[in-house]
Amino acid sequence: MKAMVLRGPNTAFELTQVPDPTPGPGEAVAKVVTCGAGLTIQHAKAGRRKIEFPRIIGHEITGEIVAVGAGVSGLKVGDGVTSYFYLNCGHCRPCLTMLEPLCENTGGNVGLECDGGYAEYIKLPAHIFIKYPESLDYKKHPAEMGVITDALATPYKVLRRASIKGGETVAVIGAGGGIGIHQLMMAKWANARVIAVDIAADKFDACRKAGADEVVNPKDGDVVETLRDLTHGKGVDVVIDYVSTAATQEAGMKALGQRGRLVILGGAAQPFNVSARDMLTKEQAILGSRYVTRAEILEACDLVARGDVWPLVTVLKPLQEAEAVHDLVERGQVTGRAALRVA
Ligand SMILES: [Zn+2]
Numbered sequence: 001m002k003a004m005v006l007r008g009p010n011t012a013f014e015l016t017q018v019p020d021p022t023p024g025p026g027e028a029v030a031k032v033v034t035c036g037a038g039l040t041i042q043h044a045k046a047g048r049r050k051i052e053f054p055r056i057i058g059h060e061i062t063g064e065i066v067a068v069g070a071g072v073s074g075l076k077v078g079d080g081v082t083s084y085f086y087l088n089c090g091h092c093r094p095c096l097t098m099l100e101p102l103c104e105n106t107g108g109n110v111g112l113e114c115d116g117g118y119a120e121y122i123k124l125p126a127h128i129f130i131k132y133p134e135s136l137d138y139k140k141h142p143a144e145m146g147v148i149t150d151a152l153a154t155p156y157k158v159l160r161r162a163s164i165k166g167g168e169t170v171a172v173i174g175a176g177g178g179i180g181i182h183q184l185m186m187a188k189w190a191n192a193r194v195i196a197v198d199i200a201a202d203k204f205d206a207c208r209k210a211g212a213d214e215v216v217n218p219k220d221g222d223v224v225e226t227l228r229d230l231t232h233g234k235g236v237d238v239v240i241d242y243v244s245t246a247a248t249q250e251a252g253m254k255a256l257g258q259r260g261r262l263v264i265l266g267g268a269a270q271p272f273n274v275s276a277r278d279m280l281t282k283e284q285a286i287l288g289s290r291y292v293t294r295a296e297i298l299e300a301c302d303l304v305a306r307g308d309v310w311p312l313v314t315v316l317k318p319l320q321e322a323e324a325v326h327d328l329v330e331r332g333q334v335t336g337r338a339a340l341r342v343a
Contacts, residue, residue, distance in 0.1 A: 003056050003119030004322045009047030013322045021123035023069035028126040030081055035117030036060025036147040037338040038178045042329045044112050051112050058117030059085050059110040062138050062146035072126040080138045081129040082149045083110050085291055090127045101291040118322060130297055135305035143339035144311040151337050152311050153292040153300040155183035159190050161289045162238045162261045166191030169231055173252060174242030176203030178337050183240055184210040185309050206335045227255035235260055246272040258282045265289050312336030
């Protein structure tokens with residue numbers, strides 16, 4: 001099969017002929033139709049996230065099962081599937097209690113610790129594939145459906161993690177990014193008042209279209225003051241930080257009002273200072289949020305099937321153009337998600 005192979009950190013993709021994968025016991029193989037291209041996997045390509053090489057990256061797939069190994073139940077040839085991002089074991093306590101991202105025996109991530117979707121076929125443990133609900137027209141919109149598994153489901157999960165209620169004010173830091181923009185969409189769907197915070201002013205139109213009621217550029221002035229002004233001095237109810245530097249997290253905490261919640265998801269994940277006094281007197285909380293459960297992916301699929309929300313894919317190119325697409329991702333020039341068409 002044809003595959004886009006990375007041979008080392010910070011190298012270009014090589015279009016390579018590699019052996020077709022065959023499923024062993026408990027495994028399945030899918031023909032890949034599309035695969036999303038986001039910043040998480042660009043971090044690996046650029047060498048900022050350590051992985052082993054050679055590697056075929058990519059996890060936001062839409063595919064169709066073409067072969068199943070011995071002992072596999074629940075999947076058959078022809079099934080439309082996407083992929084869970086974590087190589088979770090499926091039988092530890094977190095896995096059995098709908099907390100799969102916290103798996104005690106995790107094997108890492110699809111497309112990072114094993115080969116992923118930038119190839120004609122992908123082989124995974126069968127339970128890592130997720131069958132699309134019948135209601136979802138994955139054949140008509142494979143790229144959009146393929147990014148639900150991360151770009152849309154992750155923000156959907158945050159609504160629950162932070163117990164966001166209708167009428168609350170939600171600020172999203174890094175709102176112009178691939179997941180941030182879907183967070184605006186999901187917060188609007190939850191009937192929140194939505195504030196986009198980003199330094200990429202060229203993304204503000206897209207932020208408004210996705211659901212932002214207000215946009216704030218930290219380059220234009222003090223972001224904490226601006227968020228306080230926008231809430232008549234009360235502070236916002238929830239800050240969702242997709243950047244998570246010390247500066248963004250400290251600003252996020254200071255912008256919170258009573259019972260405010262700061263949700264941390266950003267890749268920077270830097271240590272930061274908080275006021276214990278503020279947390280105590282205002283009953284504030286800090287929450288980490290790590291990927292999603294399978295149930296949350298299926299629920300996000302249901303929302304898309306109903307037309308409540310729609311994944312934003314603005315760049316769709318053939319697999320052969322992966323290098324050019326990743327250049328756009330690296331430079332922050334993709335609005336929403338980019339995806340590659342494989343078949
Ligand atoms: Zn597990």
